[in-house]
Amino acid sequence: MESLLHSVQGYIYPDELQLQWSILIVLYPFITGLVAGAFILASLERVFNVEAVKPTYRLALLTALAFMIVAPLPLQLHLGHPERSFEMYLTPHTTSAMAMFGFVYLWYLMVVLVLEIWLDFRKDIVLMARASTGLKRMLYRAMALGSDNISERSLRIDDKVGKFITIVGIPSAILLHGYVGFIFGSVKANPWWSSALMPVVFIFSAMVSGIALVLLLYQFVSWYRRAAVDMPCLDTIARYLLYAFIIDFSLEMLDLVHRIYEADESFKTLDFMVHTKLYFSQIILQIIVGTLLPIGLLALVQLVKLTEQARRAIYGAAGLLTLVGIFAMRWNVVIGGQLFSKSLLGYTTYKMGLWTREGLLPAIILLILPFVILYMLVKLLPPWDKARGAEVPRAQG
Amino acid sequence: MREWLRDREHMVRMGILFAGALAVFLVARAVMVPKDFGTYGHFRTGALADNMAHPLVFAGRQACGDCHDDIVASRKGSKHEQIGCEACHGALEAHASADDPSALKPKLPDVKTICLVCHRENVAKPAGFPQVDPKDHGDGGPCTSCHNPHHPEIS
Known part of the structure; x- marks a missing residue:
């Protein structure tokens, strides 16, 4: 007790000494945000027919799936009790935002992502089943559900259904991440979280992080495959990133201005926290390094004519900084909301473990895992156009 | 069909x-x-x-008072009267429920640091709350050289 008290300043209630939500709960909104963002970018091509981002469409879908598979793991690890933590999928309930997880997750993973990817890749799966032998053939046959039909009519049906699912998928992606923001925004006892803007800020920051991730992955994958980067595609994605980022930043500033103007009884406490304990992660990392700098870099490309190489370098740097900034934003929301006392007269400190169940190492592993899954998914379902054979007919209208 | x-x-x-x-x-x-x-x-x-079924770790102030009624009496009328014993002395269920409590005596808190947990100067605290900057207050010795932690007011 005494040793714990040394990490405390001022008045604090006993149950506020240690943070209940650790870095793993920071990862959860970060990862789901990447899923929702990558999916929304993919949907642009499909629903709004943005031809320029086509080269990243399938990569974005697979990225969303890889991260979606990992999304519940931080929660499971945080809950501990492997013998019963999976009950969160089995006992969804509409009266609690947290207990809605089962509905939101299963709907998004199964109905939207898996179905859309299956429909989009079905032709490739059938062709790969035809071209391979042995175990691999069995695997692809199973993935095609035993069907060998890739007639033009069947593919057109796939495309129509796929388009419908994407249209359903966009509100689903918004729901998924809006829901994560809602969990925080609806905690009325916590003035750092309680804001109706929270779900909206989460959605836009999700789009920002997802677009930045695909921007980085597309460049990395092209370099790895020694394939040429489609610059109009990269320029378009970077432009979308800039637009989404400006909206996201404006919303966050709106929230800030609203708080400053309202200046309710919690304001001094939160203001003090931002200038002390959260100064580095909020002011430096989130706002300066992770928001203003990438927005400046992306805006520079719009204002000045730069060479292809310079633009690629700028996109790489802006993408990385964006991910750092969005991670810092999740950190500041989750950790920041637990650093001050409900008495508004005291603060505690977050001490992150290193090798513990909720420490830094599991967090790093959970951040690497989606890339390993993505690597396997890409091996299984190559998203490159060359691997696709003849062009798939697209439904009109 | x-x-x-x-x-x-x-x-x-x-x-x-x-x-x-x-x-x-x-x-x-x-x-x-x-x-x-x-x-x-x-x-x-x-x-x-x-x-x-979780084992208890805190005994509660009533358990402390059962044996240490002199301390309870000394806290009467003090600003510290309402503070739980275990807030400073730590969890004491093992001590209170032991057959021989004197064999499991809790370690005394380090007064140089524990007092400052509440009384270090901080702008977030109400102005009337006793708070000090340890550099300016006292002569660098332990707070207990002037204050009795169970009744800290100096009359």
Whole structure:
């Protein structure tokens, strides 16, 4: 007790000494945000027919799936009790935002992502089943559900259904991440979280992080495959990133201005926290390094004519900084909301473990895992156009 | 019908797969959700008993007062009267419930640091709350050289 008290300043209630939500709960909104963002970018091509981002469409879908598979793991690890933590999928309930997880997750993973990817890749799966032998053939046959039909009519049906699912998928992606923001925004006892803007800020920051991730992955994958980067595609994605980022930043500033103007009884406490304990992660990392700098870099490309190489370098740097900034934003929301006392007269400190169940190492592993899954998914379902054979007919209208 | 189905067959198979997955979900739910789940609300009733079975670590101030009535008396009228003993002395259930409590004596808190947990100067604290900057207050010695922690007011 005494040793714990040394990490405390001022008045604090006993149950506020240690943070209940650790870095793993920071990862959860970060990862789901990447899923929702990558999916929304993919949907642009499909629903709004943005031809320029086509080269990243399938990569974005697979990225969303890889991260979606990992999304519940931080929660499971945080809950501990492997013998019963999976009950969160089995006992969804509409009266609690947290207990809605089962509905939101299963709907998004199964109905939207898996179905859309299956429909989009079905032709490739059938062709790969035809071209391979042995175990691999069995695997692809199973993935095609035993069907060998890739007639033009069947593919057109796939495309129509796929388009419908994407249209359903966009509100689903918004729901998924809006829901994560809602969990925080609806905690009325916590003035750092309680804001109706929270779900909206989460959605836009999700789009920002997802677009930045695909921007980085597309460049990395092209370099790895020694394939040429489609610059109009990269320029378009970077432009979308800039637009989404400006909206996201404006919303966050709106929230800030609203708080400053309202200046309710919690304001001094939160203001003090931002200038002390959260100064580095909020002011430096989130706002300066992770928001203003990438927005400046992306805006520079719009204002000045730069060479292809310079633009690629700028996109790489802006993408990385964006991910750092969005991670810092999740950190500041989750950790920041637990650093001050409900008495508004005291603060505690977050001490992150290193090798513990909720420490830094599991967090790093959970951040690497989606890339390993993505690597396997890409091996299984190559998203490159060359691997696709003849062009798939697209439904009109 | 057969003609209609020919190019939709894979969709039907996917539909059957989803129906199967839904059935598996419902069966898993029926089997795995604890029987006492939801009796009093959206939680497992047995969780209450599980929590009650956790060993106690705090004894509560009444247990302290049973033996240390002199200290309780010395705190009377002091601003520290309402502070729980274990807030400074730590969790003491093991000490209080031991057959020989004197064999399990708690370590005295380090007064140089524990007082400052509450009394270090901080702008967030109300102006009337006693708070000090240790550099300016006292002569660098322990707070207990002037203040009695159980009755800290200097008359």
